[in-house]
Amino acid sequence: MSPDESVSPREVTVHEVTVRYRGVPALDSVSFTLGSGVTGLLGPNGAGKTTLLRTLATALAPDAGRIEVLGRDPADPAQRTGIRRRLGFLPQDPGLHPHFTAFEFVDYVAILKEITDRRRRHDEVRRVLEAVGLGAERGKRVKALSGGMRQRVALAAALAGDPAFLVLDEPTVGLDPEQRMRFRELVAGLGEGRTVLLSTHQTEDVAALCHRVVVLDHGAVTFDGEPHALAGIARGRVWHSAERSPGAVAGWRTGLGVHRNIGTAPPGAECVEPTVEDGYLLLLDLAGRGRTGTEARA
Amino acid sequence: MTVPGGHPTDETLRAYAAGHARAEELWAIEPHLTACPACLSRAGTHTDPDVWDPGRAWQALDVAMDEPRQGLPERLLRRAGVPEHASRLVAATPALRLAWLAAAALTLLFAALAARLGDPAGDPVLFLALAPMLPLLGVAFSFGPRWEPAYEMALVAPVSGLRVLLVRTAVVLGTCVALTVPVTLALPRPGLHALGWLVPACALTALALTLTARVAPALAAGGVAAAWCAVLLTVSSGTVFSAAGQTCMLGLLLVACLALVPLRGGFDVLHRRNGDLL
Numbered sequence: 001m002s003p004d005e006s007v008s009p010r011e012v013t014v015h016e017v018t019v020r021y022r023g024v025p026a027l028d029s030v031s032f033t034l035g036s037g038v039t040g041l042l043g044p045n046g047a048g049k050t051t052l053l054r055t056l057a058t059a060l061a062p063d064a065g066r067i068e069v070l071g072r073d074p075a076d077p078a079q080r081t082g083i084r085r086r087l088g089f090l091p092q093d094p095g096l097h098p099h100f101t102a103f104e105f106v107d108y109v110a111i112l113k114e115i116t117d118r119r120r121r122h123d124e125v126r127r128v129l130e131a132v133g134l135g136a137e138r139g140k141r142v143k144a145l146s147g148g149m150r151q152r153v154a155l156a157a158a159l160a161g162d163p164a165f166l167v168l169d170e171p172t173v174g175l176d177p178e179q180r181m182r183f184r185e186l187v188a189g190l191g192e193g194r195t196v197l198l199s200t201h202q203t204e205d206v207a208a209l210c211h212r213v214v215v216l217d218h219g220a221v222t223f224d225g226e227p228h229a230l231a232g233i234a235r236g237r238v239w240h241s242a243e244r245s246p247g248a249v250a251g252w253r254t255g256l257g258v259h260r261n262i263g264t265a266p267p268g269a270e271c272v273e274p275t276v277e278d279g280y281l282l283l284l285d286l287a288g289r290g291r292t293g294t295e296a297r298a
Numbered sequence: 299m300t301v302p303g304g305h306p307t308d309e310t311l312r313a314y315a316a317g318h319a320r321a322e323e324l325w326a327i328e329p330h331l332t333a334c335p336a337c338l339s340r341a342g343t344h345t346d347p348d349v350w351d352p353g354r355a356w357q358a359l360d361v362a363m364d365e366p367r368q369g370l371p372e373r374l375l376r377r378a379g380v381p382e383h384a385s386r387l388v389a390a391t392p393a394l395r396l397a398w399l400a401a402a403a404l405t406l407l408f409a410a411l412a413a414r415l416g417d418p419a420g421d422p423v424l425f426l427a428l429a430p431m432l433p434l435l436g437v438a439f440s441f442g443p444r445w446e447p448a449y450e451m452a453l454v455a456p457v458s459g460l461r462v463l464l465v466r467t468a469v470v471l472g473t474c475v476a477l478t479v480p481v482t483l484a485l486p487r488p489g490l491h492a493l494g495w496l497v498p499a500c501a502l503t504a505l506a507l508t509l510t511a512r513v514a515p516a517l518a519a520g521g522v523a524a525a526w527c528a529v530l531l532t533v534s535s536g537t538v539f540s541a542a543g544q545t546c547m548l549g550l551l552l553v554a555c556l557a558l559v560p561l562r563g564g565f566d567v568l569h570r571r572n573g574d575l576l
Contacts, residue, residue: 057454059568077563084456095447097390104366108390109448112455112462116383122364139363157451 009071010036010164010195012056017065019051026051028219029065038191040206040227041199042280043216049199050092050169052216056197057089057167070165070195085114088163092170092199094154098143102134102153105142109157128156132186148179155186166196172205184208203277207231213276215283222287227276234274234282238262241269249285305337306330308344315344321363371469384465387457390448391440391466402432403477410484422485422492426539427530429478429495430502431523436470437463437506438519445515450568459565460558463507463515471503494539501547502526504554511564 012034019027026048043049054060055067058074070086072079096105106125115121129138132152142150151171158166168187172180180202188209190196200206206213207227215223215230223230239261244251247264254260261269262278263285306314306327313319314327331338366386368376375385409425441463443449453459475496482492502522509518530538537543 054450054568057450059450059454061567077566080566081456081458084454087454089451089454091450094451095449097447100390101366103364104389105448107366108386109451109455111383111386112452112457114456116381118382121383126364154451157448 011068012070012165012195012197013066013068014052014056015066015068017052017055017062017067019048019055019060020063025219027055027062030216030219030221031065032214032221032224034195034197034212036191036193036195037211038187038196038198038209040210040213041197041216042201042203042206042213043199044284046218047216048219049216051219053089053167053169053197053199054091057087058083059089083165085161086164088158088161088166090154090158090166090168090171092173094151094157096142096150096153099141101139101141102129102145102149102156103138105153106157106160110160113161115161124160125156128159129153131159132156133182148175151175151179151183155183159190164194166190166194168196168198170199170201172200172202180205203275203280207276215280217284217287223283230279230283231274231276232279234262234278236271237265237282238272238274238278239265239269240272241266245269250281305334308340311337311341312344315341321365371473375469387462387465388469390446391469399473399477402435402474403481406432406478406481407484410481423530425481425485425492426495426498427527429474430499431526432478433467433471433474433499433503434506434519434523434526436474437467437503437510438516440466440470440515442510442515453566453568458562460511460562463510463565467503467507471500474499494544497544497547497551498526498538501551501554504551504558508554508557508561511558511561512569514569 014033015031016029017027017031018025018029028048030048030052041049041052051060055062056069058069058080061075067074069083072083074080074083097108100108103125106129107121110121110125115124126135126138129135132155134149134152134156137145137149142153145153151174155168155171158168171187172183175183184205187196187198191209191211198205198209210227212225213223213227213230214221223233239245239248240254240258241261242258243266244253244259245261245264245266248261248266249263251259251261259266260272262274262282265271306323310319310323310327314323319327331341366389368385369389371391372385372389375388376382406425406429409428410422439445441449441452441459446452452462478495478499479493485492506515506519506522509521512518513521533543
């Protein structure tokens with residue numbers, strides 16, 4: 001790494017970016033800026049999260065708008081290579097070579113990351129496999145590993161080369177609660193001194209890990225702020241009651257036997273502290289109503 | 299190293315004491331030393347008592363066991379002087395798997411036998427037509443979202459997709475040539491005429507490689523293979539494999555290689571077509 005690369009900015013700027021498939025915008029004039037730390041990207045299926053992450057990871061070129069990653073423009077081939085030297089990307093479905101061992105796979109990705117010196121590369125592979133808790137499993141073939149372990153192998157590959165910008169597309173999908181907790185611990189540590197963008201469906205992950213959250217819906221940013229601010233959208237609109245409120249945006253029976261209602265208060269309900277999930281669900285509902293032009297009920 | 303059965307050589311013991319023994323040597327030496335005081339004593343003479351650290355040998359073993367296994371193509375590349383990191387890139391090439399290579403060799407052999415059983419005086423058209431298509435399939439199965447499991451990770455790596463594809467295609471082409479040349483000996487009329495497939499093979503491979511900048515590798519290779527079949531069906535085989543035909547193929551090879559230069563950026567991003575990513 002050259003000296004100027006080590007002091008380059010950690011900021012990622014997205015300015016009015018549009019990406020279309022068959023003429024339909026998957027991202028529609030999206031703008032935001034990312035800095036150091038873990039930023040969560042929330043959104044329902046089809047919201048454009050994966051398209052946005054692929055675009056930021058320089059895999060997709062936008063149809064319109066401008067992106068700047070770590071002070072470089074990915075539209076320029078030379079600068080794009082510069083970004084890729086400092087990028088770690090964990091795709092939504094990270095395919096691994098099943099006949100490789102965990103070590104061999106990460107080693108292969110490290111070669112693609114231009115770590116050509118064998119000794120240095122192997123040391124780096126051991127370091128990242130240790131970091132994801134797979135030091136003892138590094139000699140096992142990928143096909144013999146569990147889903148959670150494979151996900152960690154892919155994360156180790158993304159971490160090889162100590163990237164300054166880390167893009168993680170739904171890394172906790174398919175993991176059991178214990179594996180998810182370990183993943184959270186790992187990702188929380190990665191946010192120190194790095195810019196990390198974490199796409200997820202899990203609002204608990206956002207609440208536990210992220211200092212900031214961006215919500216994407218139908219290709220547009222509908223929220224950009226701190227997780228507690230997202231939770232705050234539902235302040236005064238989350239209720240516990242004996243019955244589900246018919247007018248609630250969302251409602252479900254909790255393990256304690258009471259119904260949690262978001263939106264209209266049913267008779268005799270108790271107002272409770274909102275979570276990130278409550279705010280997120282309410283936000284999606286409000287955005288949906290905005291799109292269909294109906295009036296908000298609450 | 300002369301173990302097991304006998305005793306390790308001084309050279310092996312020196313490497314062991316210095317912590318430089320290879321994995322297979324360590325596996326053989328360690329049990330022997332526990333049972334042979336004489337060799338243990340000899341090992342001691344090769345060590346610096348201030349530096350001697352039995353843990354170092356095990357650490358070396360640990361590191362040695364991480365060494366990626368090398369397949370035959372990779373070993374051959376290393377012997378040919380290709381750097382270790384470049385030869386590792388071919389380890390993940392589906393078209394270099396034994397099953398694929400065996401199928402390619404058998405296909406050629408059957409084509410050669412068909413030529414032998416047919417008209418011995420005629421051109422081995424089937425063989426000459428098939429041989430250039432094998433490396434073409436190699437291109438199709440060398441890189442891309444369908445055949446490279448870690449395609450998205452590889453795509454956004456600083457090593458360009460074109461470089462990976464070039465390395466793999468070159469190795470597949472070289473392997474196919476190495477498979478095909480001996481089979482030409484089974485043709486009724488071996489000799490220079492039987493090598494008429496070589497230039498078309500290079501030209502078709504280069505053309506498919508260039509088209510891969512715009513379409514999926516399988517589509518590019520399939521399109522080129524279809525075009526090659528169409529040419530063979532419409533133009534007489536004598537013309538295709540004549541000196542004029544070979545010159546045309548050489549021209550095609552040059553054009554395809556030159557076209558790669560302005561199109562090279564197409565290997566570095568995902569293609570979008572009809573809403574799907576290729």
